Amino acid sequence: MQQKSPSGPQGFVVQPRRLPKAEASVRVQDFGEIIVKPTTENVEVQAGRCTDCGVPFCQNACPLQNNIPDWLGLSAEDEMREAWRIASATSTMPEICGRICPQDRLCEGSCTLNQSGWEAVTIGSVEAFIGDTAFDNGWVEPIRPLHERGQSVGIVGAGPAGMAAADRLREQGYQVTVYDRHDRPGGLLTYGIPGFKLAKRVVQRRVDRLIDGGVQFVTHCDVGKDVTLAELREKHDAVLLAMGVYQARALQAPGVGPGSTIPALEFLIHQNRRDLGEQDNDTWHHAKGRNVVVIGGGDTAMDCVRTAIRQGAASVTCLYRRDRENMPGSAREVANAEEEGVVFEWLGSPKALMSRDGSTSAVRAARMTLSEPEFGKRRDIVAVPGGDFDLPADMVIEALGFLPEAFAAHHDDLSVTEWDTVAVARGGFATSLPGVYAAGDAVRGASLVVWAVRDGQDAAAEIDRYLRTQTQEAAA
Ligand code: FAD
Ligand code: SF4
Numbered sequence: 414m415q416q417k418s419p420s421g422p423q424g425f426v427v428q429p430r431r432l433p434k435a436e437a438s439v440r441v442q443d444f445g446e447i448i449v450k451p452t453t454e455n456v457e458v459q460a461g462r463c464t465d466c467g468v469p470f471c472q473n474a475c476p477l478q479n480n481i482p483d484w485l486g487l488s489a490e491d492e493m494r495e496a497w498r499i500a501s502a503t504s505t506m507p508e509i510c511g512r513i514c515p516q517d518r519l520c521e522g523s524c525t526l527n528q529s530g531w532e533a534v535t536i537g538s539v540e541a542f543i544g545d546t547a548f549d550n551g552w553v554e555p556i557r558p559l560h561e562r563g564q565s566v567g568i569v570g571a572g573p574a575g576m577a578a579a580d581r582l583r584e585q586g587y588q589v590t591v592y593d594r595h596d597r598p599g600g601l602l603t604y605g606i607p608g609f610k611l612a613k614r615v616v617q618r619r620v621d622r623l624i625d626g627g628v629q630f631v632t633h634c635d636v637g638k639d640v641t642l643a644e645l646r647e648k649h650d651a652v653l654l655a656m657g658v659y660q661a662r663a664l665q666a667p668g669v670g671p672g673s674t675i676p677a678l679e680f681l682i683h684q685n686r687r688d689l690g691e692q693d694n695d696t697w698h699h700a701k702g703r704n705v706v707v708i709g710g711g712d713t714a715m716d717c718v719r720t721a722i723r724q725g726a727a728s729v730t731c732l733y734r735r736d737r738e739n740m741p742g743s744a745r746e747v748a749n750a751e752e753e754g755v756v757f758e759w760l761g762s763p764k765a766l767m768s769r770d771g772s773t774s775a776v777r778a779a780r781m782t783l784s785e786p787e788f789g790k791r792r793d794i795v796a797v798p799g800g801d802f803d804l805p806a807d808m809v810i811e812a813l814g815f816l817p818e819a820f821a822a823h824h825d826d827l828s829v830t831e832w833d834t835v836a837v838a839r840g841g842f843a844t845s846l847p848g849v850y851a852a853g854d855a856v857r858g859a860s861l862v863v864w865a866v867r868d869g870q871d872a873a874a875e876i877d878r879y880l881r882t883q884t885q886e887a888a889a
Contacts, residue, residue, distance in 0.1 A: 428458050430532035437752040441722050444608040444688050446512070447749065448538060453491065456542050459535045460488035466525040471536060474523035476863045477504050477870075481520060481536055488539050497547040500540060505580040505870060506573065506619055508544025509602065510863045511537045512611050515712075515743040519863070548618060556626025558586035564880050567592065567649035569636045572600020573862045574655035574853025576619065577869025578876070579628045585877050589628045590649070594635035597689070598623075600657055602862065605681055607716050608688040609723070642824045646848065650883065651876045654835055654844065654851040655869065658859050662813040664708060668766030673773050677713045677812035684720050700726035704805045706776045708732050708763050709812030710740035715747065717810045718755040729755050730804055734762035734781050734794055762794070764801065766809060775803040815859045834858050842872040843879075850876055 433449040434440070440447045451459070463485040471481045480499050487496035500507045516522070516537040524533035547553050565588035568575045576598070579589045597603050602616045624630065634640060636656070645652050661676045663669075675698060683698040700721035707717045710733035721729045733740055736759045737747065751757065760781040767775040780800025784793040817833040828836040828845035835844055835851035842850040852868035854860055 428462055430462065430526075430535060431455065431459060432535045432538055434749075437754070440609065441753050444684070444720075444723055446612050447609050448512070448541075450545070451538060451542055453493075456539055457489050457491055460485040460539045462526065463489070463534045464525060468525070470523040470525060470528070471520040471534075475520045476861070476867045477510070479503050479507075479520070479540070481540075484543060485534060485536070485539060488543060493543060493546050494550075494552055496543045497552055500543050501547070501553075504866060505577040506544075506866055507540050508548070508615060509573070509611065509619065510866065511539070511541030511544060512615070513606060514861065514863050515745065517743060517745050545615075553622065555622065556580065556583050556628075558584060558627075560586050561588075562586040562880070562884075564588070564650040564884070565590065565648070566651045566653060566876060566880075567645040568653045568655060569593075569642075569645070570600060570655035570657060570853070570855070571595070571598035571620075571630060571632075572655060572657050572853060572865060573602055574657075574855075574865035574869040574872075575600065575653065576623060577866045578653050578655065578852065578873040579623055579869075580626075581870050581873035582876060583623070583626050583628050585873075587650075587877075587880070590631060591623075591628060592631045592634045592636055592640070592645070594633065594639075596632050598630050598632065603689075604685050605678060605713070605716075606862075607681060607684065607720055609719065610716070613685070613689055637824070642827070642846075642849070646846070650848065650880055652849045653842075653869075653872055653876065654849065654855055655853045655865075655872075656818075657854040658815045658817045658834075660816040660818045661811065662816060664763060664811050664813060666763055666765050668768060668773075673766050673768070674809040674811050677707075677709070677717050677810055678815075680717055680810050681713075681720060684724070700724040700729070700808055702727050703808040705729045705808045705810065706732055706804050706806040707810045707812055708776070709814070710735065710742055711812065711814060712742050712746060713814070714810075714812035715742045715750055717812050718750050719746075719753055721808075721810070722750075722753050722755060726808070728805075730758050730806075731755055732758045732761045732763060732776060732778055732804065734760065736760055736783065739783070739792070758804065760794070761802070761804075762796070767803065773806060773809055776806050776809060777801060777803050815854075817855065817858070832858060842868070842875050848879070 434447050469482050484496040484500045520536045521533035527533035566582050568591040571591045571593035583589045598620045599616045687693045705721040705726045707714050718729050718731050761778040762781050764779045765777040780797040781794040830836050835855050844851050850872050852872040853865035
């Protein structure tokens with residue numbers, strides 16, 4: 414697409430990348446999103462930095478293969494409605510991915526400008542703006558199937574994978590029921606990811622759109638306890654398992670016992686409930702005035718440290734056993750945390766929890782170092798002799814990652830992998846049980862929202878093909 418931008422074809426030379434964030438001292442005062450909503454003029458200028466380079470590395474690096482150059486070009490020309498049409502063709506939640514994708518590792522990391530030292534186009538921010546503008550202007554079409562197909566699909570899990578599948582399946586005319594054990598839909602969009610990255614109203618309007626389109630949500634329903642998979646298979650023509658991964662990896666160290674630490678998700682859920690307007694007087698899960706140590710180096714750890722800062726902790730330290738270059742969390746989130754006052758203790762591995770008068774008082778850690786690099790191998794970490802140190806802590810949060818729960822244990826015939834994720838056919842989503850499909854973290858292990866959306870959309874297409882075949886066979 415030929416692109417006219419306010420800054421001209423070499424706009425990136427005169428217009429630097431700008432992604433305005435609230436000042437750290439201001440943003441730590443509340444749980445509002447830290448990215449300042451850009452003006453239309455700013456979006457036009459930033460989108461106009463795209464050179465339409467002809468080899469869309471950004472698109473290739475996007476798990477949804479979003480048609481980024483086209484919607485950037487249209488945004489630069491203030492053709493927002495058309496930009497929305499293109500953005501929503503490949504994604505069921507552009508305004509959500511635009512906010513929370515680790516763009517530095519995906520589209521923006523591959524942007525030609527980034528590769529050539531000019532700083533990437535702010536792709537995520539433009540995408541979020543397009544989505545928000547569409548909602549604000551009523552361009553987001555309700556789901557109105559052309560005809561009802563008379564078949565139903567049950568979805569286990571109302572996270573992004575389940576929601577994306579529900580969207581596409583309902584659009585095709587299937588009756589869709591989504592079962593979730595939580596009291597609200599959204600999965601980790603609602604109860605994991607904090608409001609300063611993704612405002613709860615942004616998730617809610619997606620849920621509302623599904624409900625308006627006829628998708629039914631059955632909350633407080635734990636599949637495996639309140640209803641069995643066998644019962645869902647009886648009731649529906651197909652079932653999609655999209656229940657994520659929720660078994661927190663636990664810290665194994667002397668001094669760790671009941672009540673000595675807080676699991677990351679438990680901590681985040683309490684704050685997310687407050688953000689959703691619930692009264693929560695629980696002080697055990699609140700960091701105000703406490704010395705907090707968060708153990709772990711992934712995005713969940715980053716969400717915990719930044720939540721603790723906003724709650725008014727006396728100090729917040731992130732303890733991670735490797736160094737900055739080797740941490741799994743997004744570099745962008747680490748930078749945000751540092752700006753907000755989080756201290757990073759790199760190359761420190763928890764060794765024991767110390768307590769005084771029955772309460773946790775410190776984390777004892779071993780100083781680590783990285784082994785010599787070896788071709789094709791991740792560098793090991795080894796303890797430095799005599800390098801132990803103590804971090805004062807009266808609140809220790811474990812953010813060591815998640816494993817799948819033993820869902821399959823309740824469902825004998827469902828095959829799982831050696832990692833307990835649901836086993837699916839190569840290149841698809843079919844499980845070992847006929848008519849049962851699986852998608853998102855439940856299959857991949859802990860991953861990203863954008864991959865869950867991709868899986869949900871693709872699984873819906875596979876379920877649609879399966880159900881159409883069933884209908885044809887029944888008619889034959
Ligand atoms: P989930 O979102 O986990 O949804 C699964 C749903 O299934 C849940 O609602 C759960 O209640 C329900 N469920 C589970 N078991 C059952 C059962 N037996 N019966 C009924 N319901 C059940 N990714 C990003 O891209 N960007 C980020 O910034 C980011 N931040 C994150 C922060 C945190 C704290 C965490 C934990 C993860 C983060 N992720 C992020 C990862 C991302 O949230 C997940 O990859 C994504 O949500 C997976 O989607 P899903 O639909 O597969 O599962
Ligand atoms: Fe980038 Fe994520 Fe949007 Fe794809 S979905 S364009 S990776 S922000």
